[in-house]
Amino acid sequence: MKKLNSQENLEQIPLLLNKPTKSELKNGIIGNNHEALEALKSFIYSEYIQIKSFLLWGNQGSGKSFWLQAWANEISTSKYFNLKKDILTEYKGKKIIILDNLEYASSENQDFIFKLFNLQKNSKIKILGSTANIFKITNNNDFREDLLTRLKQGLIYKLNPLTDTEKLYALKEYIYSLGWLSTREDCTYDALLNYMLQRFPRQLTILKNILINSHNLALKKKCPVTINLVKSILENIEK
Secondary structure, three states, X not given: OOOOOOHHHHHOOOXXXXXXXXOOHHHOOOOOOHHHHHHHHHHHHOOOOOOOEEEEEOOOOOOHHHHHHHHHHHOOOEXXXXXXXXXXXXXXXXXXXXXXXXXXXXXXXXXXXXXXXXXXXXXXXEEEEXXXXXXXXXXXXXXXXXXXXXXXXXXEEEOOOOOHHHHHHHHHHHHHHHOOOXXXXXXXXXXXXXXXXXXXXXXXXXXXXXXXXXXXXXXXXXXXXXXXHHHHHHHHHHO
16 A cells, blocks of 8 residues: 655645535445344335334444434435434434434433334334443433333344454545545555554544544645644644
């Protein structure tokens, strides 16, 4: 793989001015998750499935939120909620309710979800959820036991983390979507991405947040994205 010879070369790279894109299925990296993601696809599209809930679980950074958001963007009859911050509201006309970060569901949101399960008896509503750890929900005394029982009766699949090679590919796809690369084969930013994978937390969500912050700062300053620029982003975050 071609890499830049020095940081000085990296300093000279211009930044193209494209806006970042939303999570899309075509940008997803499957890795060692073919079975889980194929099962999810079947769950989404099947109209005759008997089991109407699907739970993805895996370590932070395994891609759960990406896939849930990508499916929410793909299916117009779906509605996405991030239970870290969202309050469940009206879902009229929606057939798939997507519930990210179930372990953070408030008591009010849990009551709402339980009502959704009851409504499934006479409707085609499907529930798609995610949690960092299925056992974290199990050991959570604040989580409704009857709701947990309902979740366990559905399909449950684990997402495995990507390898470093797969993460590098995912990050290259991301910066390609931002307009940093003229082609997907362009190795201009490989040195920067490898530096990030070696020095920073390897969760894709964190790495993408660093990249988008670097992207926005570079646009504001009208300067290239460099290792030093990325470092300055991290210093500001830590403050």
